[in-house]
Amino acid sequence: MSKKQDIMAATLDLIHEEGLQSVTFSKIFKKANVGSGTIYNYFSNKEEIVNAVYKEARMHMGEHLLQGYDPFASLYERFKCLQLNRLTFGILYPKEFLFIDNFSFSPYISPELRNMDDLHNSREVILSLIVEGQKQGIIKEMDSHLCHQLIHGIISSILKGYYVEKYPLNETQIQQILEASWKSILV
Amino acid sequence: MSKKQDIMAATLDLIHEEGLQSVTFSKIFKKANVGSGTIYNYFSNKEEIVNAVYKEARMHMGEHLLQGYDPFASLYERFKCLQLNRLTFGILYPKEFLFIDNFSFSPYISPELRNMDDLHNSREVILSLIVEGQKQGIIKEMDSHLCHQLIHGIISSILKGYYVEKYPLNETQIQQILEASWKSILV
Amino acid sequence: MSKKQDIMAATLDLIHEEGLQSVTFSKIFKKANVGSGTIYNYFSNKEEIVNAVYKEARMHMGEHLLQGYDPFASLYERFKCLQLNRLTFGILYPKEFLFIDNFSFSPYISPELRNMDDLHNSREVILSLIVEGQKQGIIKEMDSHLCHQLIHGIISSILKGYYVEKYPLNETQIQQILEASWKSILV
Amino acid sequence: MSKKQDIMAATLDLIHEEGLQSVTFSKIFKKANVGSGTIYNYFSNKEEIVNAVYKEARMHMGEHLLQGYDPFASLYERFKCLQLNRLTFGILYPKEFLFIDNFSFSPYISPELRNMDDLHNSREVILSLIVEGQKQGIIKEMDSHLCHQLIHGIISSILKGYYVEKYPLNETQIQQILEASWKSILV
């Protein structure tokens, strides 16, 4: 692994373990096993590291969200695929997921970065799926961004409860969540 | 207003404006118009201030959640009341709401504090409402904490989108959200 | 002595002993016997300290230059007074003198500071003395600033040689220098 | 041009532009277009570069000072030649001149280097010229080093005023300066 990746991985770990506000350079150096000056060959300050980590996490998530997505499957199947992918990503990569979730609405992340396009533009896929469902009279008429936020928010919230071990997430629960989010937006 | 309250209000403002990681004592002093030593008459360090602000915000929210709650109304009415109260609190007090939401699952807040009882124990009210609905066969059988997190998460997520002005929240949207969250947990 | 004065005195000493380029904050703190943060109660960065020291040294010199100056004395007497005062200042306060001399033409000092008015505006006194002498046909016609620089430069140069102990400066030498600088600008 | 010369030229430029205290290796590397390690093939640290630049500038100046010097010309002619050469050097090579002038009396330059013999030993030429003039009763009796410093100082000072554009230096001014410096040391 390259030094740059070492630094980013260490930063993500630290944010997850202690929170952004207590991430210091010396902690990053120690965790990444690099000299203190090395970081400045790759980043010009701390904010740049955090932004880079955020960007990478978003790219990583963007990839996952469309895994196994079949554009010709039924509306319901496609919906379930997207929601399951998001949930699975959160289960597999809690550090990335929490970091994205926490900082997407924080003043630390620049608005440009917050609104960056995901890889393969997964947001557009979801939004057009919603619009398609509304045209077919399956999904309730409402602001598509509101609808998107709604189903997205269910997954986020469920994952956060899971992370603090409020409940397990096995096959049963996962099915319940997917159904719940589907039902919430039906007419 | 007392000095202590000045300090807490300034802290909450700063967290909202710049994020916890960039809140410093000198910023708090300036915003609260107190001398730098004054704080130590009330708090022994920064974490204590943040915890106190968190606690107060939770108390404040706890009050709101049960406003106008009628234990003898129908299940649906009671559900809507609780959800609407949460949504309204978020609309009226964005700083408090966001602070609670961001730090409830952050390592900065101690687990004891995270699990503190709300004023009037609003959490218990919601959980028992869920259990009651499940017994009556209205609400789908699932882990009650999962169910709680689900309907709670919808409100949180919707509010965050509203804060960054993804969409407006007027009467129409609010009704859609309440319905969506209700439908999501029906059998 | 106040902390601020301690810091400025230590800075001047260090500049004299090691040169500006090797003056560091930690050296200043140690020499001035103050905590490392104390400086920021008085100055916002290192350049500000150096500028303040420069300004103070200029003020100090400005005072000396006009000591015992009698505006009604003869042209020659007035000239000798000014030149002697400059020379005496350099002998009594080598640190101030050298610092002013070295940095008056260095990029480190801002042009505004370099062109600051001395206390009592000693520069104007000298320039008008030159012009007066030229009108009377005693001093040779030439650009008054050139003439000023000429007599000023003799003193500076002589002092620098004295500082590195090229020669002593007692009564005999001093009289030779005053005469030399006077003769250099006669018609 | 060789890499070594590139490095020295870049160093001199930077000293002139920003002052010694802000010359860093990375600035030298960039300006000289060499890799950061290359310097260590020629110099073992920064002081060595500065000393080398100083030495070279002194050599360069030493050459100029005796240009067109005729040992059989009259005392006055020889004096004027030496003074004019110094002045001309300063006009043609301001960077070298200022660097020499600033650092000749600074703690940064070692005393051995400060007292180095110029090429062709121009200092001895001037000193013996002074002694000769004193023996002939033309030049005033005084310490020969003091006298040397006096006429040298006039040129230095005049040049510094010229560099900051206090006045022009054309034929008229130059003649005035040569005369002034000559008159200053006559009996």
Add this chain to the structure above:
DNA sequence: TATGAATGAGGGTTCATTCAT
């Protein structure tokens, strides 16, 4: 109780120097 000058540990960052290529 309220203050703010003083503090120094530790923050982010720079920079001379090394060394594998």
Add this chain to the structure above:
DNA sequence: TATGAATGAACCCTCATTCAT
């Protein structure tokens, strides 16, 4: 010889905390 990524000591500066007033 020439390079530049890597290094860590030392830099400037911030900031939570203390204490005399």
